[in-house]
Amino acid sequence: MPKLKRSESDERATDFVESLDRGLRLLQCFGATAGPMTLSDLARAADLPRATARRMLLTLQRGGYVSGDGKLFSLTPHVLTLATSYLRSSQIIAVLQPVLDRIAIAAQEISSLAVLDGDDVVFIARGGPTRIFSGGLEIGYRLPAFCTSVGRAMLGQFDDADLAARLNAMNRQALTPQTETDPKALLARISADRAQGYSLVDREAEPHFRSISVPVRRYDGVIVAAINMGAHVDRVPAQELLDRFLPLLRDGAEAVRSQLL
Template identity: 60%
Template sequence: MTLSKAAELTGLARATVRRILLTLKASGLVHGDDRLFSLTPRVLLLASSYLASNQINSVMQPLMDATATEAREVCSLAVLDGDEVVFIARATPTRMFSTGLEIGYRLPAFCTSVGRALLSRMPDDQLGEAIARMSVTAMTSTTVTDKQALLETIIAARSDGYSLVDGEAEHGFRSISVPIRRYDGGIVAAANIGGHVDRIGVDEMKERFLPLLQKLAATVQPLLV
């Protein structure tokens, strides 16, 4: 990545970005010259340290493994980071091949089932303000981009206790998510199961996968402090 691109993405002055990059370079996290910079494998130590120290991951992983095995589908866990969701854990069923979002992958919160489940933790007024500030760009032809409709959809998801998104983040892919709560009821993450529309119908999402996710959420809640 060029210095100019890094400054553009961060919104910082070029001189500030250059100082930061040189500091990261001295720490061994970045290599490059004054024009091009790239990450080194050492950054993986930071990621692995986060995952190892995150209580959610350590508690959730074995339960997600059991959920994925019973569902025979990938089960993923995400947290909210600004206007995006970041996937921090993933469980794959015991079979030869399966697809799913990798750990560290980011997606817009507004058009994903995990994102809407996480956004639903906000009170209505705070949620409305957050949506008003968001950059809402269609990811597919069915993405909800009307902000009032989006607000109503997330409020409905809060009432229902789950979020189902059908082809809004990726064409031909649907997923269902539930909020993951800690012992006091606060939402700290969201778990989902998804699949391609030609293989998994909406009814199956609700009838087969939703109970599994609800069981997962209920089991883990008293364990998260």
């Protein structure tokens, strides 16, 4: 009897390693609260049976990613090797870091690089007038894409139909009194930002902060990231973002286009 060919869905199901998925899910649960967590709390947060969570934690402990006494568990610094591997292997960071530093020195403000991750943006690099930072968004910090200038700059890569579907499906909880949450209004704003080539968001993600961003495109025009600069509303007016920051951001994004594959 001839051997039946497996379908792509069958192959995907076979290739999926459920235990690895559970272990990674468990690692992510540590960020929910500060300090050590109990086995029961972690199992509940990861939606896993207690016995399964215990086996996962003991495996992670043997690998050096978790420490614990059997009752309370914490992440170890070794878990940072996972993030470091991404940061060191990312072509976007390698290419953009000198640009961020140059822009930051020219403007005497912090500049940031972000990528889209589902419905969120994640900040993966930043530059400053000095290498010692006193403020700004930390690397790894996440924010909703719909209400941030970097997020809107990257959401502009989708056509209006796809964008409308994404906006309707995502959680659009207001972060400040100024946050726009209406999907039709957001669609109009992001479409306008796409046309003008930048996004300016005023106090929608943080109460006293405004920022401006431009998309970063690779060699073929596809948007792969966004770079931004921002400041406290009492210190930098919106017009200064347009007059002083926007040209620097545009020049920086254009300068690396041919280098991104």
